[in-house]
Amino acid sequence: MxxxxxxxxxxxxxxxxxxxxxxxxxxxxxxxxxxxxxxxxxxxxxxxxxxxxxxxxxxxxxxxxxxxxxxxxGMGGFPRSFSSGMGGLGGQSSVVKKHQDPPIVHDLRVSLEEVLSGCTKKMKISRKRLNHDRRTLRTEDKILEVQIKKGWKEGTKITFPKEGDETPTNIPADVVFVLKDKPHPVFKRNGSDIVYTAKISLRDALCGSTVNAPTLDGRTLTVSTTDIVQPGMKRRISSEGLPYPKRPDRRGDLIVEYEVKFPERLNQNARDTIAQVLPRS
Structure with missing residues (x-):
């Protein structure tokens, strides 16, 4: 006691x-x-x-x-209502869920020669980034290297994750480059094939012709025909096109597409000669 x-x-x-x-x-x-x-x-x-x-x-x-x-x-002798309320003051803090901005899409122009051999494109972008205090922003430039592989088709997308602007409340957007073919002065592209348009005269179309067709790598191929060239006629030269994207060791074709040039005018003697030589039907 x-x-x-x-x-x-x-x-x-x-x-x-x-x-x-x-x-x-x-x-x-x-x-x-x-x-x-x-x-x-x-x-x-x-x-x-x-x-x-x-x-x-x-x-x-x-x-x-x-x-x-x-x-x-209760917690440590405190009322239940008090001890449960302590959770609101403790480790459970409200977390703001960040959402990623939509992708930033840029067209990337490439020539057929670049698609033939593959290449590296260096693209300069300007973006906002957070400073070390995670509140203030700075603007910085960055060089992104885009590897163009042999035979890639138009529309191929190359994505650089989270290279867009950064803020305290967002996830940076992805930067996406979409391949676009540059217009070519000589060829048109058709998938992995390339098309060369050979313009020939009406005489050559009727009597036979020889065409010197260029290639993407700078060579010249001789394409001869003794047949009458019909409208829309084409000649296909194997393995002179672009590489296949999934099989770059193989290539598409070079397609020679004939375009017949008709004379703008004929004198009477030429008309008479043609009329005697050519059948009516």
Missing amino acids: VKMGLKGGGPSGGGGVGPETFSYTFQGDPHAIFAEFFGGRNPFEQFFGARNGGTDEDMDTDDPFARFGMGGS
Whole structure:
């Protein structure tokens, strides 16, 4: 049994002038302590009362400690409502979900010669980037190297992930380059084939012709025919086109497409000669 002394705040009822000393005996029971000091087992009832019409599943009206979760499932002796509320102050912070900006698309013009052999294109872009404080921005230039492989077709896309502008609230956009063929002065492209238009005279179309057809790598091929060249007639030269994208060791064809040039005028002697030579049907 332990005895303690508590000093009162004023004189006793007997009119003494010194501090009055009380003594009490610690019983090891919190209810006994409340009863001894406050004159009852539940001194809080006058302040808090009962909730919900006098009923409260979490509070025994005879137990002043029930509201504070002593011995209950609250955190460290705090009320359940208090301990659960601490979660809002603790590690669970609201996270702003960043969304990625739409892709930035650029056309990339390539010549047929570049598609034939493959090449590297260096593209300079200007973009915004976050500084080390992750709040302020700077503008910087960057060189992106685009590897053009042999035979790539028009419309092929090359993507550089997250090379666009960066801000505190976004995920940088992807930068996408889309292959476009440059117009060629000699050839047209048809997939992995290339088309060369050979213009011949009406005489050559009727009597036979020889055409010197160029190639993409600078050579010249001789294409001869003794047949009458019909409208839309074509000659195909194997493996002189562009590489196949999935089989770059193989190539498409060079197609010689004939275009017959008709004379703008004929004199009477030429008309008579043609009329005698050519059948009516």
